[in-house]
Structure formats: C-alpha cells, structure tokens
Amino acid sequence: MGKSQPHYTKEFKQQAVQLFKTSGKTKTQIARYLGIYDSALNKWCKEFDEQGKEAFPGKGYQTSIEEEMKRLKRENDILRQERDILKKAMSIFAQPQP
Template sequence: MATGQTYDKAFKQEAVRLVQTSEKSQRQVAEDLGIAMSTLSRWCSELAANGERAFIGSGHLQPEAEEMRRLRRENEILRQERDVLKKALAIFSHR
C-alpha cells in the first residue's frame, strides 16, 4: 500500500461488505485488496458505529460537529462585537 493512499467512500463500503458477506477472513480481504489489515478493521468499526454517515471524507465533519464549529465561531464573533461596544461606551461616557 502506498503511503498517503486515499480511497473513496464506495471502495470502503465495498471492502466492508466483502468482510461481512464473503467466506474470507478480514485479513484475507485486506490482502486481496492491497490494504493494511488495520485500515480495513478501522473501516469496519467506523461503518458499524456511524452507518451511512461513515466515510464522509477528509476535511469534512459530521453534521453535528460542523454545526458546533459554526456556533463556536459565531459565538466568538459576538463576543468580539460586544467587547468593541463596551470599549466604545467607556470612551464616550468619559467625555
């Protein structure tokens, strides 16, 4: 297996399906596909844990995590705006 090799969602799902439906062991399926046993094992675990939401891709977040990231960023912007308004109030109230 090449270092840094990436596989698409369909390939990962098919690899896990082969483990689940074939008579072959997980190790044999991994060897047949030319991937590391640990990689295939991780894919099986991820699909079992997340179902259709598994394998969303590098740099992408699960919907809940994406929403949390967006809300945290929005909260930070609101804090900054509040701080600017507090400073402006302090400046203008001393005149």
C-alpha cells in the same frame, strides 16, 4: 526511510465496506482485489457498523457534532468581539461633547 501510510478517502472506505457486504466474498478476497490489507478492511467494517454515516470523518477525526460545536464556538467568539467593540463605541459616544 520508512514507507508512508497510504491515505484512503471516506468514499473509498464506504465503497469497500459496501462491496464486502453485497458481494458475498470474504474480507480477504475483497482486500486483495482492492490492494489493501484485510486488517484495514476489517477495521473499516467495524467502524462503519458502529458509526454508520458518521464513520470515517477525515482529517481531524471530527464527527458532525464536533464540527458543529467548533463552528458555534467560532461564531460565539466573533459575537463577543463585536459586542466588545459596540460597548467601547457606546462609551465613546456617551461622553459629553465640549
């Protein structure tokens, strides 16, 4: 069996990047200290520089805009269902009573 890839939290990645930026040490030194590959730290630094606080979105790889879009679509679906139920109820109540 192969080794599973370790999962690091968003906070860990941000702290690793901040440690590199503030310590004055090389990426290799920081990576060894943290017990990670220097290529991982290199990737995290690049992603943090490009995306800032939006970096490392977690599982699903969604940015805040994508999360908001997903939430709005879900809300829109619920509203459509409610509207359809109300239309059916109106047609039932609009029928003449015997």
